[in-house]
Amino acid sequence: MKISTKTKYGLRAAIYLAEKGKEQGFHSIKQIAKSENISPDYLEKIISKMEKAGMLKSQKGAKGGYSLARPAKRIKLGEVVNALEGDNYFVQCLSGKGKVCAQCKKCAAQNFWQKFQEKLDSFLDSVSLEDIIKNKF
Amino acid sequence: MKISTKTKYGLRAAIYLAEKGKEQGFHSIKQIAKSENISPDYLEKIISKMEKAGMLKSQKGAKGGYSLARPAKRIKLGEVVNALEGDNYFVQCLSGKGKVCAQCKKCAAQNFWQKFQEKLDSFLDSVSLEDIIKNKF
DNA sequence: ATAAATCCGACAATAATTGTCGGTTTTATT
DNA sequence: AATAAAACCGACAATTATTGTCGGATTTAT
Numbered sequence: 001m002k003i004s005t006k007t008k009y010g011l012r013a014a015i016y017l018a019e020k021g022k023e024q025g026f027h028s029i030k031q032i033a034k035s036e037n038i039s040p041d042y043l044e045k046i047i048s049k050m051e052k053a054g055m056l057k058s059q060k061g062a063k064g065g066y067s068l069a070r071p072a073k074r075i076k077l078g079e080v081v082n083a084l085e086g087d088n089y090f091v092q093c094l095s096g097k098g099k100v101c102a103q104c105k106k107c108a109a110q111n112f113w114q115k116f117q118e119k120l121d122s123f124l125d126s127v128s129l130e131d132i133i134k135n136k137f
Numbered sequence: 138m139k140i141s142t143k144t145k146y147g148l149r150a151a152i153y154l155a156e157k158g159k160e161q162g163f164h165s166i167k168q169i170a171k172s173e174n175i176s177p178d179y180l181e182k183i184i185s186k187m188e189k190a191g192m193l194k195s196q197k198g199a200k201g202g203y204s205l206a207r208p209a210k211r212i213k214l215g216e217v218v219n220a221l222e223g224d225n226y227f228v229q230c231l232s233g234k235g236k237v238c239a240q241c242k243k244c245a246a247q248n249f250w251q252k253f254q255e256k257l258d259s260f261l262d263s264v265s266l267e268d269i270i271k272n273k274f
Numbered sequence: 275a276t277a278a279a280t281c282c283g284a285c286a287a288t289a290a291t292t293g294t295c296g297g298t299t300t301t302a303t304t
Numbered sequence: 305a306a307t308a309a310a311a312c313c314g315a316c317a318a319t320t321a322t323t324g325t326c327g328g329a330t331t332t333a334t
Contacts, residue, residue: 001222061301062309085138109148198332199278
């Protein structure tokens with residue numbers, strides 16, 4: 001139960017883009033990776049996921065790169081985490097994809113983990129990228 | 138960022154013991170493992186951790202086993218999770234043991250992850266084993 | 275004495291994460 | 305038109321963490 005480095009990297013990249021926000025234009029993987037001291041090849045995969053999830057937009061070719069798809073205020077942390085950790089990232093037993101635990105019916109724990117997940121989600125959805133770069137949340 | 142099966146197993150074992158609470162006496166790994174359909178050898182390691190953390194007590198020898206060290210009402214979920222996932226399980230960058238990220242000083246994300254951790258902790262500490270078996274929390 | 279249990283550490287198997295690489299496509303610039 | 309810089313993509317390798325197994329030592333009720 002840890003924050004994966006993937007998610008940490010992803011958030012740092014998003015913060016980078018949010019901070020550069022005013023300077024219109026795109027920022028390349030290379031730039032971000034250098035600034036954040038992350039392997040460019042790995043970062044590319046991470047950023048690609050975020051782009052597919054719709055929170056970043058990209059520009060191919062020379063002078064291309066990435067930028068936020070929306071103002072930082074309208075990108076919630078929940079979106080970042082969901083994009084990188086996957087939906088229902090926490091309570092696997094509930095996700096349709098995984099195997100449902102054989103004990104599920106009589107599992108008193110299940111209800112609890114679900115509530116736990118809801119708490120997390122509601123917190124993550126209450127914080128925006130803007131909140132983070134302005135350090136108020 | 139998942140609940141490890143270790144923690145799930147640990148919670149289920151704790152719930153088992155909480156439910157058996159009235160029937161005084163000790164419950165063996167074998168019993169718990171069979172009831173919860175967990176490998177006894179693995180469960181032993183998990184339960185041993187919880188015992189060392191002080192939430193379970195043990196009785197060696199024949200007719201021995203484990204029981205809650207306190208009434209279920211006074212065992213909070215935070216205790217279970219901390220015992221099994223380790224302190225500061227979530228925000229690694231803060232734990233003294235791990236390597237501190239080279240970017241830590243200028244890392245706007247850090248403050249956020251810390252707040253996140255605090256949210257989790259306060260929720261986990263607000264729920265007791267009793268709440269869980271009575272399904273009210 | 276015996277059997278049932280905790281206790282303990284080493285190790286093996288598996289799975290997940292993290293990271294690398296080579297190539298393809300797109301596009302601004304020269 | 306050529307070039308260089310960048311996103312895009314999938315396969316794979318390396319590393320780490322989790323999960324699970326085992327054999328023995330110790331304790332204790334019967």
